Amino acid sequence: MYIKKIVVSILLLGLIGMAAFSYYVYNAVFIPxxxxxxxxAHIYIPTNADFKExxxxxxxxxxxxxxxxxxxxRKKYPANIKPGHYVIKKGMNNNDIVNTIRTNNTPVKVKFNNQERIENLAGHLSRQIEIDSLAILNAMIAADFLAKNDLNKQNVLSLFIPNTYEVYWNITAKGFCDKMQKEYNRFWNDSRQQKASAIGMTAGEVISLAAIVQKETAKVDERxxxxxVYINRIKRSMLLQADPTVIYAKKLTENNFDQEIKRVLYKDLEIDSPYNTYKNIGLPPGPITMPDITSIDAVLNYENHNYFYFVANVVDFGYHKFAKTFAQHNRNRQEYVRWINNQGVNR
Structure with a gap:
């Protein structure tokens, strides 16, 4: 009888222990x-991260x-860590969380526009994805990448069409550049290609002109x-004489892209640079900024008119006064010069 009681007690203790263990396991695995x-909530697991990280x-x-x-x-996750961006939902249990960070790498949205140089774009991107700016920049100007796309360091910015894209947070620099090449080819569909051919330009030349248009006016409806105006000048083999190219040339020559220039001076027009369209006929060797899609399409669908000149409108701010003759343009320009002098803007 005594032995029987001992056996029963052991069995009861075992059952209690099993129940307690089961309860612990259930809580550990299935309780939120x-x-x-x-x-x-979002977490970002770096490449080569260990379990402690x-x-x-x-x-x-x-x-x-x-x-x-x-x-x-228990699920052997520490030996199978995958880098990336993962989304943890409120109320997930441990099992759900482990499964999520093991298999559900979720793309992030990357946005960019109006970057002035490829270096600026690389820095902007490095704040949105894992790779650092130097790695991105090196991939953008890698000799094989440039050769494959018939580009150079001066015009490679034209490959990156401003928009919002979905990419994996831990994408490689080369992988990102290859994706942008595909997006570029998708953007330049048959319709846009035909319009570019109709005005005698390549896609890269359209983007270079669109960059000037972008800098000239912030008003989308004026682009x-x-x-x-610039198409008319190109058709006449005239100098483009675009002030934004002179500003870019000054910044590039002085290696100072942080300076703010509100007024182009006569001495600036003499800067010796292929970007200075007061001294060099035709388009600059590459875009002076990253133009919006609206600016690119404005070039492809330019307004057919007889204007050859324009200057800032001092009454309807943000817009411009357009002229068909140089004499008319001079009158408009004198009005602008008087206004800007009155504002005390010297540079």
Whole structure:
């Protein structure tokens, strides 16, 4: 009888132990373990991260680190860490979290526009994806990448069409450049290619002209008219005489792209640079900024008119006064010069 009681007691203790263990396992695996109030949280696991780094990323998001670590080890996650961007949903349990960060690398949205140089673009991108700016820049100007796309360091910026794109946060620099090449080819569809051919320009030349249009006017509804002025000058083999190219030439010559220039001086027109369209006929060797799609399409669909000149409108600010003759342009220009002198703008 005594032995029977002992056996029963052992069995009961075993059952209690199993129940307690099962309860612990159930809590560790299936009970929600998120500590944030938003509907979701985002974590970024760097390339070559170890489990300690993953735990550090997750720590602010978890109620219980220890139970998560136990489940992760049980599922052999530390030996299968994948870099990337992962979305943790409110109320997820440890099992869900481990499964998510093991398999659900989620793309991020990358945005860029109006970057003045390829170096600026690389820096802008490095703040949105894992790779650093130098790695991106080196991939952009790599000899094989340039040769494959018939580009050079002066015009490679034209390959990157401003927009919002989905990419993996941990994409390689080469992978990103290759994706942008595909997006560029998609943008230059048959319709745009035909319009470029109709005005005797390559896609790169259209973008270089669109960059000038972009700098000349912030008014989208005026860009087709401004583009028409430059198309008229090109058809007549006239100098483009675009002030934004002189500003770019000055910045480039002085290696100072942080300076703010509100007024082009006569001495600036003498700067010896292939970007100075007061001294060199035709388009500059590459875009002086990254033009919006609206500026690119403004060139492809330019307004057909007889204007050859324009100057800032001092009454309707942001817009310009257009002229068909140089005499008319001079009158408009004198009005602008008087106004800007009165403002005290010397540079």
């Amino acid at each position: 373990n998120t500590a944030f109030n938003n509907e979701e 993953v735990l550090a990323e997750l720590h602010p998001l978890l109620k219980d680190d220890i139970s998560f670590e136990a489940v992760a080890n 087709k008219r401004v583009a028409g």
